[in-house]
């Protein structure tokens with residue numbers, strides 16, 4: 120091969136390499152444009168870096184302490200429709216105290232609470248936290264809000280607290296081992312001994328103070344309209360000092376109202 124022929128061959132190889140490199144570069148730019156979803160006719164947008172993709176669901180922000188340590192996120196269990204309604208109505212739900220019970224002593228949809236917020240922003244408390252099934256908690260909340268708070272206002276008082284309360288208890292009726300299981304064992308009953316007003320006045324359901332007689336009469340009317348079972352003073356020896364209220368379902372909607380107001 121002459122020197123002239125060798126130069127032609129080398130020039131041809133150089134041309135082939137140049138054409139190959141140009142084609143590869145165009146192909147690479149075309150791929151990048153397709154990935155970024157923009158037109159190749161807009162080179163400025165092709166070259167601009169895109170932000171990272173936005174996550175479809177933002178992760179919750181972790182709390183951080185002053186020294187920068189991250190606190191572990193608490194993932195709450197999804198509350199039932201009833202518990203959401205209870206909270207939206209002013210109930211303040213505490214961590215469950217009796218959620219693991221089974222068999223005859225199981226509670227359906229349990230809710231533990233001690234404090235309620237009234238529509239006017241005032242708070243009414245129980246003298247201890249109780250656990251009951253959510254359907255009863257809703258009824259108790261409505262009873263306190265719509266009946267008891269209104270009855271207190273009629274007495275020129277503001278209701279502050281329910282005293283002597285009891286809720287869930289895995290036991291037989293009257294704490295008698297031979298008796299049928301109590302409604303307390305399924306979280307379907309509330310015991311309450313009396314009321315305390317913000318000014319310190321107390322209304323004992325089993326008392327005989329003349330000042331609270333009209334209040335006791337009014338409370339008797341409200342509980343016997345609202346609850347399926349009312350047992351109080353005069354019903355039996357187990358209820359001489361408090362009211363037992365429950366939502367026990369009986370055939371044909373039969374209800375019991377046994378409370379002799381004195």
Ligand SMILES: [Zn+2]
Nearest residue numbers: 308309310363
């Ligand atoms: Zn009871």
